[in-house]
Amino acid sequence: MSDYFLELRNIKKRYGDKTVLDNISLGLRRGETLSLLGPPGSGKTTLLKIIAGLERQDSGDILMDGKVINDLPPYQRGVAMVFETLALYTHMTVYENIASPLIAAKLPKEVMDKKIREIAKFLKIEHLLERKADKLSGGERQRVALARALVKDAELYLFDEPFINLDAKIRSALRTEFKKLKTTLGKTSIFATPDPIEALALSDYIAVLYNGRILQYGTPIEIYDKPINLWLARYLTGNMLNELYGRVVSQENGVAIELTSPVKRKILVKDYAPNYVDIIKELGVAGTQQEIVITIKPSQSTIESSQECSGLEIEAEIIGYENHGSEILVFARINDTVLKIYSSRDILNRDIIGAKNKICLDLTKAVIYDKRTGRVLGDT
Amino acid sequence: MMVDVRLKDITKVFGKVVAVRNMNLEIKDKEFFAILGPSGCGKTTTLRIIAGLEKPTKGRVYFDNQDVTSLPAKFRDVAMVPQFYALYPTTVYNNIALPLRSRGVSKEEVKQRVREVAELLGLTEKLHLHIDKLSIGDKQKVSLARAIVRKPKLYLLDEPLTILDPVTRIIIRSELKSLQRRIKQTIIYVTHDQIEAMSLADRIAVMNMGVIEQVGTPYEIYDKPSSRFVGWFIGEPGMNFLEAEVDKHSSAIKLGSQEVLQSKTLVSKLVEKTNNNKVVIGVRPEYIYLEKNPREAGNGYTIVKGVVELIEFTGTHYIVLVGIDGREVKVKMNVEDYRRLNIAPKENVYLRIPLDKILFFDPVSEKRIL
Numbered sequence: 001m002s003d004y005f006l007e008l009r010n011i012k013k014r015y016g017d018k019t020v021l022d023n024i025s026l027g028l029r030r031g032e033t034l035s036l037l038g039p040p041g042s043g044k045t046t047l048l049k050i051i052a053g054l055e056r057q058d059s060g061d062i063l064m065d066g067k068v069i070n071d072l073p074p075y076q077r078g079v080a081m082v083f084e085t086l087a088l089y090t091h092m093t094v095y096e097n098i099a100s101p102l103i104a105a106k107l108p109k110e111v112m113d114k115k116i117r118e119i120a121k122f123l124k125i126e127h128l129l130e131r132k133a134d135k136l137s138g139g140e141r142q143r144v145a146l147a148r149a150l151v152k153d154a155e156l157y158l159f160d161e162p163f164i165n166l167d168a169k170i171r172s173a174l175r176t177e178f179k180k181l182k183t184t185l186g187k188t189s190i191f192a193t194p195d196p197i198e199a200l201a202l203s204d205y206i207a208v209l210y211n212g213r214i215l216q217y218g219t220p221i222e223i224y225d226k227p228i229n230l231w232l233a234r235y236l237t238g239n240m241l242n243e244l245y246g247r248v249v250s251q252e253n254g255v256a257i258e259l260t261s262p263v264k265r266k267i268l269v270k271d272y273a274p275n276y277v278d279i280i281k282e283l284g285v286a287g288t289q290q291e292i293v294i295t296i297k298p299s300q301s302t303i304e305s306s307q308e309c310s311g312l313e314i315e316a317e318i319i320g321y322e323n324h325g326s327e328i329l330v331f332a333r334i335n336d337t338v339l340k341i342y343s344s345r346d347i348l349n350r351d352i353i354g355a356k357n358k359i360c361l362d363l364t365k366a367v368i369y370d371k372r373t374g375r376v377l378g379d380t
Numbered sequence: 381m382m383v384d385v386r387l388k389d390i391t392k393v394f395g396k397v398v399a400v401r402n403m404n405l406e407i408k409d410k411e412f413f414a415i416l417g418p419s420g421c422g423k424t425t426t427l428r429i430i431a432g433l434e435k436p437t438k439g440r441v442y443f444d445n446q447d448v449t450s451l452p453a454k455f456r457d458v459a460m461v462p463q464f465y466a467l468y469p470t471t472v473y474n475n476i477a478l479p480l481r482s483r484g485v486s487k488e489e490v491k492q493r494v495r496e497v498a499e500l501l502g503l504t505e506k507l508h509l510h511i512d513k514l515s516i517g518d519k520q521k522v523s524l525a526r527a528i529v530r531k532p533k534l535y536l537l538d539e540p541l542t543i544l545d546p547v548t549r550i551i552i553r554s555e556l557k558s559l560q561r562r563i564k565q566t567i568i569y570v571t572h573d574q575i576e577a578m579s580l581a582d583r584i585a586v587m588n589m590g591v592i593e594q595v596g597t598p599y600e601i602y603d604k605p606s607s608r609f610v611g612w613f614i615g616e617p618g619m620n621f622l623e624a625e626v627d628k629h630s631s632a633i634k635l636g637s638q639e640v641l642q643s644k645t646l647v648s649k650l651v652e653k654t655n656n657n658k659v660v661i662g663v664r665p666e667y668i669y670l671e672k673n674p675r676e677a678g679n680g681y682t683i684v685k686g687v688v689e690l691i692e693f694t695g696t697h698y699i700v701l702v703g704i705d706g707r708e709v710k711v712k713m714n715v716e717d718y719r720r721l722n723i724a725p726k727e728n729v730y731l732r733i734p735l736d737k738i739l740f741f742d743p744v745s746e747k748r749i750l
Contacts, residue, residue: 005541011430046677124738167418167572168573168616169418169612169613169618172616172617173617175703176617176690176699176710177694179690180690180701182691183689183690183725196695197694197695198691200693200695201693201694201699202691202692220693221693224693224695232383234696238546238548239545239547239694240546240547272582280501297696298696299696299715300455319551320548320551320553320554320557321549321550321554321555321579322575322579323575323578323579323618324575324578324616325578325602325614325615325664326615326664327665327666327667329550331550331551331554338547338551342696345599353554354558354559365394373682
């Protein structure tokens with residue numbers, strides 16, 4: 001027996017010729033938050049609907065507390081599904097907004113009232129209950145929206161892109177509120193989202209869905225630090241990944257990488273990324289001229305010219321930057337590649353656009369992929 | 381050609397809604413000026429008033445001290461670049477040439493000016509291509525080229541880059557900035573994206589609910605927000621705000637039971653500026669350091685004790701939410717510092733806050749007082 005509260009075993013679903021979910025197996029313990037992360041069309045919503053009982057899987061089992069619930073109708077599953085965005089009905093009062101999901105449940109008025117006041121108290125919005133939703137500040141709106149989502153009692157909450165269409169500012173604040181509530185109330189929930197930052201910040205575990213399959217499952221840190229393939233690595237950084245191309249060659253003095261892009265240079269693995277020597281040897285790729293992609297995140301490189309570079313040094317021309325306040329994301333071009341590097345704000349003390357600058361890439365922090373298959377090297 | 385734009389006491393009412401309230405704004409000649417604010421704050425209405433597409437309910441618009449309030453849009457000589465380009469299904473050349481041809485400019489001059497603009501925007505090689513063959517980024521450049529080719533007095537851009545992917549957006553944004561330096565003309569740029577405004581503009585006006593909250597350079601706004609709204613809106617996450625008490629007798633500022641700092645001069649200044657004994661402390665999440673072991677406040681910083689409530693991993697950073705006597709503070713840390721610190725929810729932590737990063741706001745007016 002597993003200790004899973006919710007367990008999915010080999011869930012399959014097809015719509016006509018198209019396989020929407022291909023052999024999905026997952027487990028979730030009570031109180032945990034799982035994110036289903038993936039681009040549109042990856043199967044996230046279908047999977048949520050199957051868990052809620054709104055769709056039926058073609059094969060496979062859904063278990064709750066170890067019991068198969070395949071035949072249980074939605075209303076007996078103890079699941080609350082929040083489809084819509086967290087926008088409020090502006091013409092209604094806060095009270096009416098929070099009450100709206102309960103009306104269908106046909107609860108006695110007193111029970112409903114008690115529930116609404118409880119959740120309002122928890123979220124510190126009791127004093128707003130009679131106010132019209134369009135008279136609220138941004139922060140108050142968030143809390144009301146949260147109250148409305150959570151007022152329904154459920155064992156499991158399913159959220160389908162709940163923050164979509166909201167301003168970035170409100171979005172990140174709401175994300176924190178959600179996480180806090182979850183931690184305090186111990187609610188079990190599953191989030192479907194296409195936004196990697198949301199998935200990383202909210203969840204205990206992430207299942208990355210891609211074409212109806214689970215591409216990778218793990219904690220946010222496991223997934224972010226070592227994405228299983230190049231597609232996912234790019235997706236997680238919003239295409240801000242730095243990529244170097246080359247091939248593995250062996251030399252008398254050890255394994256080397258012959259870089260082909262963005263610079264042509266031969267580097268010894270033991271000098272630049274000693275942590276990769278064994279991995280490359282074990283794979284037996286040395287000498288086979290296997291083509292690889294070395295990926296480095298913008299935060300794992302430096303552009304401050306005063307520092308000694310112990311990594312790979314490349315000279316590139318600064319073509320632009322993005323001002324994040326305390327940090328500057330610098331774009332620098334070398335041949336046809338644009339490198340992205342975080343820098344401190346001091347860099348703006350001089351006119352940087354058009355300037356040539358030394359960039360230092362720390363290859364010990366790199367994640368390396370097989371160019372042909374896109375798979376990460378050293379994956380066990 | 382020189383243009384400064386001045387809005388004096390502008391109010392715009394749509395039915396019952398006040399979109400812009402009593403606005404005063406001066407935009408200098410050759411300035412790259414951003415109007416920044418959340419959706420519905422009145423920034424696009426302001427832009428349309430400058431363009432002459434909306435008439436203000438009250439107030440005057442001046443271009444170089446000339447009152448243009450009643451001047452129709454077509455006589456103002458401004459170019460507006462919209463969020464979504466509207467191009468004709470023909471070549472790049474024709475698209476850029478069209479605004480000139482419709483003004484009866486001679487064929488020779490059209491040719492010359494189109495080439496100049498194409499050169500400026502890096503479109504020379506693409507002039508003969510059909511518009512359908514271009515990337516979204518290049519299409520937006522053509523849209524920009526059509527505005528530039530007319531040599532207007534003033535450029536008004538309404539979130540022109542939102543449709544681009546993030547990498548292209550940053551590159552085109554940088555090109556736009558260097559372009560502005562070369563053509564040396566006034567650009568007014570409307571955006572809801574604080575990073576975009578910070579990256580592009582010489583000065584920014586932050587708007588909220590029809591009112592300008594602050595005008596300043598990117599770092600004036602970031603370092604010294606004039607109101608809680610500006611502090612919250614700029615930065616990700618925005619500034620932390622903590623209610624604190626001012627104790628005149630001991631010259632101390634307290635967060636609940638903890639003394640944050642003691643200073644006779646500071647306390648007397650605060651007491652002077654606010655009528656009660658409460659102030660709001662503002663401090664940015666990236667300026668707070670977390671430590672596991674207690675220590676005394678030292679030269680230039682204060683120490684506050686708190687409890688870790690929750691931890692968010694955003695990939696590039698960790699956001700640690702710390703509770704201090706019923707208040708909450710977000711601390712933004714880089715990944716390596718966080719992993720070195722090794723903390724978990726419910727643990728005690730000590731927040732080290734540099735004194736020069738602490739700002740004070742009035743709890744009632746929400747304006748910054750120090």
